[in-house]
Amino acid sequence: MLFNPRPKTSRADLFGRDRELNLLHENVDSPIIIIAGIRRIGKTSLLNVFLNEVGIPSVVLDLRGLKSNYGFRDFYSILAKGLSNSLNKLIDVLRGISSIRIVGVEVELKWRGRDAISVPTLFDYLNRRRVIVAFDEAQRLRGPRSLEILDAIAHAYDYDKNITFIFMGSEVGLLYSFLGLDNPKSPLYGRYTFRLTLDRFPRDLAMEFLKRGFKEAGVNVPMDIIEDAVDVFDGIPGWLTLFGNEYVRGNKDIGRIKEEAIRIALEELRSIVSERGRRYVIALRGVAEGANTWGRLKAYIEEREGGVISSSVLHNIVKSLEDLSIVKDYKFLDPIYEEAAKLL
Ligand SMILES: Nc1ncnc2c1ncn2[C@@H]1O[C@H](COP(=O)(O)OP(=O)(O)OP(=O)(O)O)[C@@H](O)[C@H]1O
Ligand SMILES: [Mg+2]
Structure with a gap:
């Protein structure tokens, strides 16, 4: 299945x-x-x-x-x-x-x-x-x-x-x-x-994944729900699977399924930042709120902390977030993680 x-x-x-x-x-x-x-x-x-x-x-x-x-x-x-x-x-x-x-x-x-x-x-x-x-x-x-x-x-x-x-x-x-x-x-x-x-599925394949899964489960799902789901979960198979499984089991509220996914992602993000400290929380929140350049992220952290952050420290934070495959080029790789980061 x-x-x-x-x-x-x-x-x-x-x-x-x-x-x-x-x-x-x-x-x-x-x-x-x-x-x-x-x-x-x-x-x-x-x-x-x-x-x-x-x-x-x-x-x-x-x-x-x-x-x-x-x-x-x-x-x-x-x-x-x-x-x-x-x-x-x-x-x-x-x-x-x-x-x-x-x-x-x-x-x-x-x-x-x-x-x-x-x-x-x-x-x-x-x-x-x-x-x-x-x-x-x-x-x-x-x-x-x-x-x-x-x-x-x-x-x-x-x-x-x-x-x-x-x-x-x-x-x-x-x-x-x-x-x-x-x-x-x-x-x-x-x-x-x-x-x-391994890359995420492109949009058409992500939709195909959901269609095939629902067909297999014998559940009829309107096209716009499938489109919405791919908007929310992108082509990440694990999230699409979670969505499909919830929907098939009777949870037809896509907003609630999204919240559930964000809750899981939030737990994961918390365990990652708990080892690394407060500045990571601020940096993640900054990127999630659109600080999408070096200068914007620097300004975001400095505003929150009320002090100057050195280039080398900021560099380390950005590099770590990239090494962890959470962020690339000041953008979240997973849209659910991005939502979760706003709640950190
Ligand atoms: N190609 C696929 N077809 C069907 N289901 C898939 C596919 N890829 C992943 N899944 C489903 O997505 C979820 C995540 O898959 P899996 O655990 O294999 O990923 P992973 O990359 O090992 O994840 P993690 O990094 O969390 O260990 C599982 O529910 C799995 O059944
Ligand atoms: Mg695995």
Whole structure:
């Protein structure tokens, strides 16, 4: 079902991404694949469908919950979960690793002490067969441990030819700065990667998405509602799915659905700015209220704060908002985030 709010797992439910899926199939032998795109654009759905089709065992590491100063305990617990989820497909390889214990349907592994296994060693073992290792929200790996993890990946790039790594992220600038492909100090500097950027649907395709979803659900919807929905939610599949799902379940008030979406976006924005401080709140509100140049945003913040803000501080704020894929060229990438920012 197109309006099922969970990430999709089959091509039949994945609308309008045949080109992207085919590109992944063509490039599956690249050592590193990067899938970038703003929140709700369908990265996880694309990955799920691809992995289901490609017939190569995979380990998916869901890094969304990783805290910013994570340690090996946090990383290994995500690693163990990823391996456990793939246990049935990788059982022969995992059984052959003496430092890994399989307890029922779960994998246990240690990062320290007797029987510890390092990340590069784990990759060397996985390399005994063709395997894909995917990192979802990989930019969360930034932090004190990032160098060790990048070193392990660089090692695998050089020696473990059977492993394809997939890195995905919704904070696109942070994802690329974590990988450091252009940074001579990064272990991955200059490595070959295949890069795929997921874009929103253009207007006609967004309307087609809604029409097809409503048809599938057997609900008749007037054309002007579909037009309105695309005005509000743009071509962002996650919002269109939320809208379609709500409407089909009987909530036919587009204004209320929009409010619900804004509430979700507001929570997300709050958690992002809470780590970064008050000036980010003001800057986001400024951009949302139309401060669409350097000078206007500077003036906006200075008026609110009653003081001068230095160019370097303002530069950092603008760059961070771009790296987080919230703002580009003083404009919000997601119209719902723009509305939410006014309520910050
Ligand atoms: N091409 C698509 N066809 C149908 N539904 C889609 C498509 N892309 C995304 N969706 C739906 O949109 C929502 C968001 O998708 P998904 O979780 O895959 O995106 P994401 O980019 O991984 O988001 P996030 O950045 O929040 O992790 C889900 O409800 C999913 O079912
Ligand atoms: Mg995702």
